[in-house]
Amino acid sequence: MQFTLDFNNTMSDVLGSEQGFRPEDIDGLKKQANEIHKNLQARRRTDIGFYNLPYDEKLLKDVLSLSKELAGSFDTLVVLGIGGSSLGGRAIFNALCHPYHNLLHSVGEGRLSPNASIGDVPSRCGRPQGSPLQARNKRSVLRIFFCDNIDPDGFKPLFEILNLKKTVFNVITKSGETAETIAQFMVIKKLLEKMIGKKYR
Structure with missing residues (x-):
């Protein structure tokens, strides 16, 4: 599983030098981010079971x-x-x-017609997309x-x-x-x- 964070709109060339991140700011975090990643991977290999729950x-x-x-x-x-x-x-x-x-x-009944269409409403929490409210x-x-x-x-x-x-x-x-x-x-x-x-x- 990969997680990607697009932070382009937080950069100085978008927000300006006073509020946006500079490329060197991001580069300065790489070492710290790598250390955090290594620490998390090491903890996954211990008996702390919940680290592996998303993959079970x-x-x-x-x-x-x-x-x-x-x-x-x-x-x-x-x-x-x-x-x-x-x-x-x-x-x-x-x-x-x-x-x-x-x-x-x-x-x-009375809140929404039995034949009503809500197909433009995203499917959420077990309700089939396009079905009327039940x-x-x-x-x-x-x-x-x-x-x-x-x-x-x-x-x-x-x-x-x-x-x-x-x-x-x-x-x-x-x-x-x-x-x-x-x-x-x-x-x-x-x-x-x-x-x-x-x-x-």
């Missing part, structure tokens, strides 16, 4: 299979995690999903919320709008010791046990 095709198939299974039983996914454990998923969500993805659950009970994707803060003013209101019996939680902490994420999990675990019982899992 079996895991990808398992994740896709699980996502279909969950979409058949739940209508909402809540991601618990802070920092990179939240930002990575949030970045993908914002890049690939409809800007109002979570509100598409409420779209039904009613809630026909959707094959989950609403997704990211809880990246333990502030009760932001945490508690989410649970006022969720049906916990139709909500699945993804707890992300690479170390397994992130205090904020564990605190979130303990609160949710108590709520699930109270509403659903010991079989909440």
